[in-house]
Amino acid sequence: MSQREILVTSALPYANGDIHLGHLLEYLQTDMWVRFQNARGNMCTYVCADDTHGTAITLRAEKEGITPEQLIDRVHGEHYQDFQDFLIKFDNYYSTHSDENRELAELIYKRCKEGGFIATRDVKQAYDPEKGMFLADRYVKGTCPECGAEDQYGDNCEVCSATYAPLDLKDAYSVVSGAKPVEKSSEHFFFKLPEFQGMLKEWTRSGTLQPEVANKLAEWLDGELLEWDISRDAPYFGFEIPDAPGKYFYVWLDAPIGYMSSFKNLCERRADLDFDHYWKKGSTTELYHFIGKDIVNFHALFWPAMLDAADFRKPNAVNVHGYVTINGEKMSKSRGTFITARTYLDHLDPEYLRYYYAAKLNDKVDDMDLNFDDFVQRVNTDVVNKLVNIASRCQGFIGKFNDGKLAAELPEPQMYADFVAKSEEIAERFEARQFSAGVREVMALADRANEYIQAQAPWKLAKEEGKGDEVVAVCSQGINLFRVLLTWLTPVLPNMAAKAQSFLNVADLNWGSIEQPLLDHQLGKFEPLMQRVDGKAVAKMLEANKPAEAEKPADKPKKKAKKEKQAPETPDVIDFNDFVKVDLRVAKVVKCDHVEGADKLLSVTLDVGELGERHVFSGIKACYQPEDLLGKNVVLVANLAPRKMKFGMSEGMILASGDDKNISVVMPPEGAKPGDRIS
């Protein structure tokens, strides 16, 4: 078998927060896959880094009273320690705030520019005059213009789910300084993504992505792609764009380049790795990115397009996973299920989580539920009761009857061969990231090993005179089967494997080495390979993680609002008081026009008598021309919260009956007076 050269990455964690169990699904999945590749004899390199740039880093550092550099240094240390303690074995864990990353970002930008893939134009944005900086949507807060909810972010309202521009907020203020933001224009650089539409359409369907991910991206690719804004104005923590003083690369531009720079940094101290060999166009090496479903567009649209533009190779595949839910629900701080890596490690063994994730992971994008009752049962039963038990129940007899030495031949060589023959099948599962299927097969064989021992009942033979050799034979069979099973699980349980290795007294646990059983072989000392998960420790962890009552954040309004939407409180029958809340008015159409660029909408200006004039958009174009309505009376819901739409504000709703295709606007008689209440 020729050795594959593989480079693997996990998404770069952002340097402003702790690693939690959701992150770990990705790093553990990747680590297990990399360890598996290496155990199979391939040359697989795993690099990652902290993602260190952007406004959030600046603000976080400011809040802590330190510099961004100090912040990212500290967080880098914390992240790295967390990963190490979870037995995640990076070849390099670097930082995007590095010389290599600056050089590569500049190089890629330069090549994009030379290729004509960079556009320039002005962008209007909210600006904090006090702080002297532009504000992304989430740094502007204010009162929702639709429903009046206070303290909403600049892009949408968590209460009524309206969308709007930051400066539409009433009483808008900068989250950074509290100042009232103003609109300001500035020149931005754009990456001409549309130029790569054809390439991306093909690339996303060429086996690089799971089908469901490719389907998702087709939503963008079948429409018009937009140019991607890749610059930010000073002050910004990041890399300044060459020949553009005061302009910085947007954090998402240099973040994926961090994969390259981490590898480049590694190459400088590893003679067996060559940067160009892995990254030049047409490279024969393999490149895989493991990411979560939230950042698919960055990795499967922008990133391959940028690589293409800059004349580098593209990834062989982007492997996307779903989110982790805890006990069936989203991770939540108030429920104590927002569990950081460190909190977990304070109470539980990392290999429990490694095994549990492996036992449930597949190659799909579905979310994975971490159910702690299931977790305890699954780990204890599979790993301790089944797998470890095989070694544990056999080793005593071999010690007693043969001084810890295995028999010179196996009583059931065919059975051993049958086990080994499963190697390829299991390898295929792991290769395809169907860890759960692989683990299931391993455990099914563990069952067979226990059945065998049960049927042979060495403890009975041990009581019979002169059957010592038989006892040793049966238990040697058991130990050898254990060795095979464990070898397969080495990528999942590296610590346990190391302990078992010293018990088995072997130099390594590679897939190749199990072809031959251990015969006439002296075993080392047996020590318990893994302790059971203690349910109480799990409970303690959840308890420790719950915030103190005082700092408990209120339940997210977003979720509440959503629930109400789906299961409206409104009963089928409403009482009179509910009805009168709706302010229905006679309104006269004084102006009615087509809306340029809109397929369904008409723009309608209404005279509502005492309430003055109102402007609404109405989705009735399919059945009405502007002149059909001009001068007619219609029914307006006058106290409906205004809503920002693509083409402007809509300040009410015109009643109509029918469905999308057959619309009849409700019209009061001509004689009705504009502004009259309808009741």
Place this chain on the structure above:
RNA sequence: GGCUACGUAGCUCAGUUGGUUAGAGCGCAGCACUCAUAAUGCUGAGGUCACUGGUUCAAUUCCAGUCGUAGCUACCA
């Protein structure tokens, strides 16, 4: 509203191009065993494969719709 997924035993999940009585592990009940970190083995109960229609000789599997879940998105006022 639209789009993309998903909805199979109490729990976690398999179900290959539609083909007989729908599988596994855990959990549960009973029995056996006592070497093993109270582990193991055997037997068993448990499912209108979300719901409703359709295509077909035949549908968990294909199609349409409904409901529910997750995410994205909007020209819903």
